[in-house]
Amino acid sequence: MIVAESKPLTEVANLIDNAKKVLIVGCSGCVTVCMSGGQKEVGILASKLRLLRKKEGNPLETVEVTLTRQCDPEYVETLKKYVTDDIDVIISMACGVGVQFLAERYNKWVVPGLNTKFAGGTTEHGVWEERCGLCGECILYKTGGICPIIRCSKSLLNGPCGGSQEGKCEINSEIPCAWQLIYDRMQALGRLDLLMEIQPPKDWSKSRDGGLRKVVREDVKLDE
Amino acid sequence: MTVFEPKIIAFCCYYCAYSAADLAGSMRLEYPANIKIVEMPCSGKTDIRVLLEAFERGADGVYVLGCMEGDCHFLKGNLRAKRRVQEAKKILEEIGISGKRLEMFNLSAAMGPRFAKIANEFTERIRKLGPSPLNKNSTIKEEE
């Protein structure tokens, strides 16, 4: 899932500036699962902002809506009836995709309520960890299912570097050395020979370097 | 001389505090009339949003009463409540309402006197803190 966390309250309060009425939009996708932008968090943010404004003597009106997904136009469309003239600002509590989809569809000032962190998973309740660097060309078959692009702090493809000690990365003793993990796994699977192959420089043109990336599937398109 | 009468909401777990309140009553223990009790099936039902909205709707202080740690009827509800109350305290600090206006206490159904003691002490705490910054027009009545 896309993992996100809420922006500090004071930052969001600054983003909405002196708005009188805000529409706070949640998303039932990834950010609900990682407990940052679902119905519940929308309610909490709304309450926090109202409390803050009430204390400042500048009351704020909030409208709360949580969409099935903010990254699909058909659900974004369902927000239409809530985007009334008196809405000054829309706060999107989705990942960066949701913020942009709302901004593309509605002629309103749209601000993010979250910081989008990474593509990851839940390792325990309340803890999420990054797993995928979204690099556009998966090489996990070369490294025993452990991604060095995102889990090695230097993205080494021929690691580990000289800073790997007792299984930890040199930058922080809390971070496991990805290459130690890869080495251990390859050894357990009897595939250490694969690590002796020199991996060539990666083709980063498949990653984020060329403007927005697009995936097109002709077989599922609906136009005639 | 004027005295401030705080509005206090006590979210009480059915299995401990709610019965303790009954017991305090039948023991004829006195506790302030400022306390408004809200029954919960378990302190684990504590919701940050509800705590915040209590303040939004005029509370000067809020507390959650759950079973003694290790004795939750639903095993760990009171431990979940503890973390949420901690988080809500941080939010109140951030907003500038003071985290001291929110607290969690643990007790058992047999602790009528403790129920009354908590009610007295917490009311005193809030009385000292004064009205919530949100309640600009609090009831301040003349002391007789």
Next chain:
Amino acid sequence: MNNSKMQQLLSQGKFLVTGEIGPPKHANPERIIKHATELKDYVDAINLTDNQTAVVRLSSIAASVHVLQAGVEPIMQMTVRDRNRIALQSDLLGAYSLGIRNVLCLSGDHQSFGNHPMAKNVHDVDSIQLIQIVKNLRDKKIFSCGEELKGQEPRFFIGAAANPFADPFEFRVLRLEKKINAGADFIQTQVVFDMERFEQFMAMVRKRGLHKEAYIIAGVMPLKSARAAKFMQQSVAGITVPEDIIKRMERADDPKQEGIAICVEQIKHLQKIEGVAGVHIMAVMWEDIIPTIVKEAGLHNR
């Protein structure tokens, strides 16, 4: 085009001595030139670090040129932390055109250790891929993209680092082998304090015949104090300092003298290990001690 002197000396079987200078955090090269002049008669080449510990310093290319002009052979360090493959290759061409003949290919310390922890790291290629790029420019006359290099190719003597003290230990020799396979001609190791582990490492190196495929230069460092020794032991990733060295430093009346004595002993020990082609003396912030160490180790006027 004259070639690397360092390469000539190694091929003649001379036990090599290299030093190291960390360029300054300003634009005045005087100190580099001063140290290079002091070291001139004592070392065969000098490493110039590339923004070591991710702190902004005078560039290793410029520092190498200053050293060259002072009459000493430079080993230009090059990390993949701050430059992508375009900048790396461009700088390789530029460095060669300025007379630099040796390059040490490194990953580089992570930016979080330096004075710009908020910087974006590049890591477009890794150190092994950089070795391959330098080799292909030299031997195949092709750029990383495969395009032909028309005209003078940079003919670098290619170096790589090895750390026998990092983990996983068993993979350290294999990684060294990978670097040699990629094109490393010489290897400079991390500072050796733990001689036992280094001996073990070299035995594995010899078993795979790697000492015959690349020149292995062992790193040493004179310790100034017991505190410095403990710092190296506890705070520097990838370095191990055995307890007995710490104890010797603690007991010494003159810790600096003891540090020099230990360093000299280590050099003499390393000279006896089969497959060790030289020593690299890292005395950053204490560069002027290098002549003393070289003399005491009997490596002066070889």
